[in-house]
Amino acid sequence: MDILKLDDQELKRRLAFFELTDEDFKRLTALKPFAERWTNEITEGLYELIMGQQESRAFFPDQATLARVKKLQNSYFLGLFSGTYDLNYVRDRLRVGTAHERIGMPPKLYLGAYRRYLALIHARLQDHFKGNDAEAFKALSTIRKIIFFDMALAIDTYISAYLETMTRHQAAIRELSTPVIKVHDRILLLPIVGTVDTQRAHQIMETVLVQIVEQQAKVMILDIAGVPVVDTKVADHILKTTAAVQLLGAQTILTGISASVARTVVQLGVEITRVHTRSKLSEGIELALSIVGKKITSNRERAEGGGA
Amino acid sequence: MPYGPIPILKLGSTLLATIQIELHDTVVDSFQNDVLEEIERTGSNGLIIDISALETVDSYVARMLANTGKMAKLMGAETVIVGMRPAVAATLVRMGYFMEGISTALSLEEGLELHARRSKLPDGMVDS
Numbered sequence: 452m453d454i455l456k457l458d459d460q461e462l463k464r465r466l467a468f469f470e471l472t473d474e475d476f477k478r479l480t481a482l483k484p485f486a487e488r489w490t491n492e493i494t495e496g497l498y499e500l501i502m503g504q505q506e507s508r509a510f511f512p513d514q515a516t517l518a519r520v521k522k523l524q525n526s527y528f529l530g531l532f533s534g535t536y537d538l539n540y541v542r543d544r545l546r547v548g549t550a551h552e553r554i555g556m557p558p559k560l561y562l563g564a565y566r567r568y569l570a571l572i573h574a575r576l577q578d579h580f581k582g583n584d585a586e587a588f589k590a591l592s593t594i595r596k597i598i599f600f601d602m603a604l605a606i607d608t609y610i611s612a613y614l615e616t617m618t619r620h621q622a623a624i625r626e627l628s629t630p631v632i633k634v635h636d637r638i639l640l641l642p643i644v645g646t647v648d649t650q651r652a653h654q655i656m657e658t659v660l661v662q663i664v665e666q667q668a669k670v671m672i673l674d675i676a677g678v679p680v681v682d683t684k685v686a687d688h689i690l691k692t693t694a695a696v697q698l699l700g701a702q703t704i705l706t707g708i709s710a711s712v713a714r715t716v717v718q719l720g721v722e723i724t725r726v727h728t729r730s731k732l733s734e735g736i737e738l739a740l741s742i743v744g745k746k747i748t749s750n751r752e753r754a755e756g757g758g759a
Numbered sequence: 760m761p762y763g764p765i766p767i768l769k770l771g772s773t774l775l776a777t778i779q780i781e782l783h784d785t786v787v788d789s790f791q792n793d794v795l796e797e798i799e800r801t802g803s804n805g806l807i808i809d810i811s812a813l814e815t816v817d818s819y820v821a822r823m824l825a826n827t828g829k830m831a832k833l834m835g836a837e838t839v840i841v842g843m844r845p846a847v848a849a850t851l852v853r854m855g856y857f858m859e860g861i862s863t864a865l866s867l868e869e870g871l872e873l874h875a876r877r878s879k880l881p882d883g884m885v886d887s
Contacts, residue, residue: 669865
């Protein structure tokens, strides 16, 4: 609903685009007795199609569900002829769309069922108008407008639901791609796994800088063991991040440099000597500790030191 | 000018300048003058510039700050820039401006520590 930005203005635009006019509304209201007379039959006809095919039948596992959705279908049908097509009507229609999306009903079944629905209504209309084809045609055209109006809303809810899921996933991926870990007091570690493109490099720099200031870290260890290829671009990004860290008053240690990465970097002529580098993360952590004035000792060593 | 001069405080052998206002070109110029004159007057051997209040630093200001640091060094005072914001650091680096030769520290406290550590080095000018 929020994504669709539905307000009075948008509602007006939508109604106008489907060419729904006051005349249509009047005609729909006048068809109310027709709807009440035939709603049960039309619903039954619709579910005959749905229950006749395995794929669609699977969505209605038991009789109770079936009875419930048929009842909903009837009230949906009568809603078409209620005469008021305001934001409340739209909200109700969006709920229908959301319900279909939530149970995972694909749009093809939803739209396919609508086709049968229109055919059923058409047949009943011809009976209703007893050979007055012109009137039957007008009525059908009006009903088609409101049904297409409804379908558009339903499809929009499908799309907006997918968009929301996608946005959520993207945010999750973004967060996962820069997990800053506190190794020790004032020492942070960022393991970089996977390809580093420009966008990610910016994000890495931002996260690193913000985390350093927030946690008042002295040392940031960047472990690039998980980066498959280090080319000039990636090296440049890393150097820039290092320089920015320096501006804040902290230091960077680059670890996880494999033989092949070391070879490429030197062959590419990237000047990387100003950065502390270590091949293994454990060595990087030791170096970081020494920068903050600490070191790892074995228990025995400590006991001996204490005894002396 | 709506801005007064940037106050420069003396803490032992160190000068401390906290920049609280947006740095326009004219302010930077007079700041540089004030700092150098103050170093000359007091004979301080350290200068700490706190820029934690600055949300943006353009290339001119960055260059002026770095130059001030170099000039101070010629007069025997080591400069430490403290409290740079992440966004400022990122922008400077992206502009290709690395402020080489200037020391930096995360906070004023760290800047003072760094300076204390330095002044204990060789030439023995240790004050208490």
